[in-house]
Amino acid sequence: MTRIPGLPVSPGVAWGPAALMLQRHPTMRYGIPAADVDREIGRLDQAREVSATQLRAIRARVAQRAGADLASLFEAQVLMLDDALLVPRARRIVESDRVNAEWALDRAFDEFCAVFAEVGDDYLRERRGDVADVVGRLRRNLLPASAGGVRVLAGLAAPAVLVADDLAPSFAAQLDPSMILGLALETGSRTHHSAILARSLGIPAVAGAPAVTAQIRPGTTVLVDGDAGEVVIDPAQDVVDQARSRRARRVASAGSAPASAPGPVTTADGVAVRFLANIERIDEIDAARAAGAEGIGLFRSEFLLAGRAVEAFDEEAQYRVYRDVVERMAPHPVAIRTFDVDEAQIAGGGPGEPDDGARAREAGLSRGPLGLRAIRLSLGHRAAFETQLRALARAGRHGAMRMLLPLVSSVDELREARAALRSATRDVGGSGPRTPAMPVGIMIEVPSAALTVDLLAAEADFFSIGTNDLIQYCLAVDRTDGRVAGLFDPLHPAILRVIRDIIRLARPSGREVALCGEMAADPGALVLLLGLGVTEFSMSPAAIPEARELVRQVTMREARRTAVRAVSRPTSTDIAALLAARFPALASWPAGRDGRPHMEGPS
Amino acid sequence: MLERTVTIRNPLGMHARAAARFVHAAGAFQARVTVTRADRGDRRVDGKSILGLLLLAAARGAVLQITAEGADEGEALGALCRLVEAGFGEEP
Numbered sequence: 267m268t269r270i271p272g273l274p275v276s277p278g279v280a281w282g283p284a285a286l287m288l289q290r291h292p293t294m295r296y297g298i299p300a301a302d303v304d305r306e307i308g309r310l311d312q313a314r315e316v317s318a319t320q321l322r323a324i325r326a327r328v329a330q331r332a333g334a335d336l337a338s339l340f341e342a343q344v345l346m347l348d349d350a351l352l353v354p355r356a357r358r359i360v361e362s363d364r365v366n367a368e369w370a371l372d373r374a375f376d377e378f379c380a381v382f383a384e385v386g387d388d389y390l391r392e393r394r395g396d397v398a399d400v401v402g403r404l405r406r407n408l409l410p411a412s413a414g415g416v417r418v419l420a421g422l423a424a425p426a427v428l429v430a431d432d433l434a435p436s437f438a439a440q441l442d443p444s445m446i447l448g449l450a451l452e453t454g455s456r457t458h459h460s461a462i463l464a465r466s467l468g469i470p471a472v473a474g475a476p477a478v479t480a481q482i483r484p485g486t487t488v489l490v491d492g493d494a495g496e497v498v499i500d501p502a503q504d505v506v507d508q509a510r511s512r513r514a515r516r517v518a519s520a521g522s523a524p525a526s527a528p529g530p531v532t533t534a535d536g537v538a539v540r541f542l543a544n545i546e547r548i549d550e551i552d553a554a555r556a557a558g559a560e561g562i563g564l565f566r567s568e569f570l571l572a573g574r575a576v577e578a579f580d581e582e583a584q585y586r587v588y589r590d591v592v593e594r595m596a597p598h599p600v601a602i603r604t605f606d607v608d609e610a611q612i613a614g615g616g617p618g619e620p621d622d623g624a625r626a627r628e629a630g631l632s633r634g635p636l637g638l639r640a641i642r643l644s645l646g647h648r649a650a651f652e653t654q655l656r657a658l659a660r661a662g663r664h665g666a667m668r669m670l671l672p673l674v675s676s677v678d679e680l681r682e683a684r685a686a687l688r689s690a691t692r693d694v695g696g697s698g699p700r701t702p703a704m705p706v707g708i709m710i711e712v713p714s715a716a717l718t719v720d721l722l723a724a725e726a727d728f729f730s731i732g733t734n735d736l737i738q739y740c741l742a743v744d745r746t747d748g749r750v751a752g753l754f755d756p757l758h759p760a761i762l763r764v765i766r767d768i769i770r771l772a773r774p775s776g777r778e779v780a781l782c783g784e785m786a787a788d789p790g791a792l793v794l795l796l797g798l799g800v801t802e803f804s805m806s807p808a809a810i811p812e813a814r815e816l817v818r819q820v821t822m823r824e825a826r827r828t829a830v831r832a833v834s835r836p837t838s839t840d841i842a843a844l845l846a847a848r849f850p851a852l853a854s855w856p857a858g859r860d861g862r863p864h865m866e867g868p869s
Numbered sequence: 870m871l872e873r874t875v876t877i878r879n880p881l882g883m884h885a886r887a888a889a890r891f892v893h894a895a896g897a898f899q900a901r902v903t904v905t906r907a908d909r910g911d912r913r914v915d916g917k918s919i920l921g922l923l924l925l926a927a928a929r930g931a932v933l934q935i936t937a938e939g940a941d942e943g944e945a946l947g948a949l950c951r952l953v954e955a956g957f958g959e960e961p
Contacts, residue, residue, distance in 0.1 A: 335886075338890075342888065342889035343885075345919040346885075351918060351921060381912075397923070
């Protein structure tokens with residue numbers, strides 16, 4: 267048994283046979299039942315055929331351009347393809363070890379390399395590169411051309427824990443929670459889109475678990491503890507038993523949640539707090555309702571694109587989705603955020619595909635957090651924006667629909683977007699004396715918006731603080747860059763101050779300010795946010811029951827006192843210490859559902 | 870079964886292309902061909918397997934022991950030894 271610490275990014279605990287996915291050289295590794303041996307051998311043989319055809323074509327081309335001598339290198343590669351030590355060896359590994367074709371091929375190559383590593387001669391040792399070239403070609407030809415690992419995942423015979431070096435959000439969005447029990451990732455953080463998706467799918471996940479993929483062998487069992495942030499390789503029986511009883515408690519409490527009268531929850535001293543849900547897929551509505559969400563505070567419409575170009579998702583298709591969400595959530599309000607993507611994604615790159623950076627740069631498309639994205643992109647690509655606005659205006663007639671604009675950084679942008687909405691509403695004949703205009707809110711994510719909330723309040727109907735981006739822009743941290751991701755600090759005094767000031771600047775206008783970032787899913791941060799004056803939260807459905815429970819146990823009075831002190835502490839470490847001192851029960855939250863100590867600090 | 874030793878002469882040793890030529894030459898005969906390092910004598914590999922030959926890591930000066938067994942073993946052994954001694958037909 268090996269324990270690997272990581273970041274808890276999606277709550278819950280799960281264990282099962284490991285399925286390994288390496289995105290850097292895309293490979294899926296998993297065990298297969300005896301019935302699939304022939305299929306996997308067939309895949310190997312087919313990959314060998316395709317590779318041989320490709321290599322012969324390359325050889326002919328090189329012979330023509332560079333001469334027979336260089337071309338003979340590819341003749342050598344053709345021989346390697348047919349060599350008994352490679353594909354035939356992999357075939358035997360599929361049969362004897364019952365593993366999929368990719369895994370068997372990697373094993374055969376590893377065996378070869380293990381012997382070759384002993385070779386003393388540098389020049390000859392470099393010949394390993396020729397073999398690696400052939401193996402790389404076979405690997406690529408094993409994978410279906412476009413679908414990457416997703417189609418391979420479809421070959422999973424039994425539910426498994428997915429262990430991966432990295433997970434693109436477009437891939438995470440397609441995971442089937444009935445087949446993927448849990449996620450153990452080497453990279454990522456709480457606010458990575460894949461972590462957000464894991465939470466929305468209710469899949470326990472741990473991110474930032476170093477070198478976890480290197481631990482996976484045939485038949486390895488993996489336990490993912492998304493509460494404590496730990497991956498356990500080949501867990502001992504008592505560890506599994508503990509996890510099982512914890513999961514049983516969680517299921518029991520989740521089952522009782524709807525009975526606990528969804529609706530306004532109040533703090534221990536009677537202040538009402540509202541919880542709404544962040545979702546990106548329509549099938550999350552049931553989970554949102556079951557969790558007691560009083561609406562959808564954030565529907566991330568860009569996930570509807572799922573890697574397709576925006577043109578592929580026309581007005582009618584969008585209208586049907588938006589209408590469906592708003593009707594199924596009735597009578598609660600639904601805030602649809604317009605596409606929050608960059609130029610590469612709206613061209614069909616998919617949100618955050620790991621390898622589309624180069625492609626996007628080649629095509630001259632804008633990428634990155636400071637580029638042409640979100641509202642800037644919508645105002646620039648008018649046709650796509652107008653399509654979305656018409657769909658929203660039509661769907662808005664069917665319920666309490668609100669529109670939320672991402673990344674607004676000036677009043678000008680808000681005005682332009684509102685004008686576009688008015689015109690779209692006229693186009694679809696949606697305005698009239700009987701139909702009230704759809705409320706338009708903005709995300710507060712950019713410091714320029716945070717500093718001018720009072721000015722924006724004159725023209726925005728409501729605000730939603732997007733903490734993920736707000737923290738990124740305030741602290742100048744690219745959270746996708748592992749080397750600086752550690753600087754992404756929700757408890758930085760600057761973050762607490764900017765949230766305090768947003769609330770203060772909005773107050774005279776009476777505009778409501780919600781907070782929709784993942785920051786609120788952290789119990790300590792939630793207490794501070796309450797104290798800073800936030801009383802409406804939107805978060806992933808899975809996080810709502812525990813947050814509601816926490817709110818019931820704290821008093822607003824104590825939360826305020828703590829927050830007032832916290833904003834004057836110099837570092838996040840000091841702020842965490844302050845929280846620990848005033849709310850000692852937070853340390854063990856959410857453990858011990860039964861007989862939990864009353865959540866009250868010293869007064 | 871026939872057997873002979875022969876020394877690698879070309880500067881780059883038995884690299885991928887050289888090994889490919891050896892495999893082609895061996896493949897022209899019915900005889901079973903195996904190769905081992907006479908100067909190390911550890912591993913005996915199939916003379917018709919390019920990856921096996923690469924595993925011998927035969928740099929310049931390495932001494933190979935080639936065996937051939939089968940109807941055309943004499944011709945096979947002669948042809949393969951000539952190929953190695955000719956430096957696999959590469960420029961010296």
